[in-house]
Amino acid sequence: xxxxxxxxxxxxxxxxxxxxxxxxxxxxxxxxxxxxxxxxxxxxxxxxxxxxxxxxxxxxxxxxxxxxxxxxxxxxxxxxxxxxxxxxxxxxxxx
Numbered sequence: 001x002x003x004x005x006x007x008x009x010x011x012x013x014x015x016x017x018x019x020x021x022x023x024x025x026x027x028x029x030x031x032x033x034x035x036x037x038x039x040x041x042x043x044x045x046x047x048x049x050x051x052x053x054x055x056x057x058x059x060x061x062x063x064x065x066x067x068x069x070x071x072x073x074x075x076x077x078x079x080x081x082x083x084x085x086x087x088x089x090x091x092x093x094x095x
Contacts, residue, residue, distance in 0.1 A: 019089040023050070027082040031056070033075040035090055046093045048075045051086030 008031075011020045025031055033048050033056065048056035060074035 017089050017091045019087050021087045023083050023086050023088050025080065025083040028079040031077045031080050031083075031088070033088065033090065035073045035075070036070060037073075037092070038070055045073055047091050048088065049091070050083060050088045052081035052083050054080040054083075 008023055008025065009020045011018055031050075031054065035046065035048075037046075045058055045061075050056075054077045056075040056077055058073055059076050060072065063072045
């Protein structure tokens with residue numbers, strides 16, 4: 001079986017949520033979302049969701065990138081429900 005990697009987009013922003021719109025992904029694909037953010041607290045991992053109620057699991061925990069409080073998290077779905085012109089949203093955890 002061949003593995004195909006497709007970049008479905010990049011988005012950046014400031015605020016409580018960041019969304020990538022117009023996303024189309026076939027059923028049974030695995031969606032991977034990488035997040036890099038500045039956090040005051042390294043325990044505040046956010047969440048990812050989409051318009052097809054797929055479950056996004058944090059696969060990396062939260063990894064400190066440098067001493068400037070930049071943190072990287074990697075989320076993925078198990079084989080997913082299809083997305084057709086939908087939105088994937090990352091929501092900050094403001095705890």
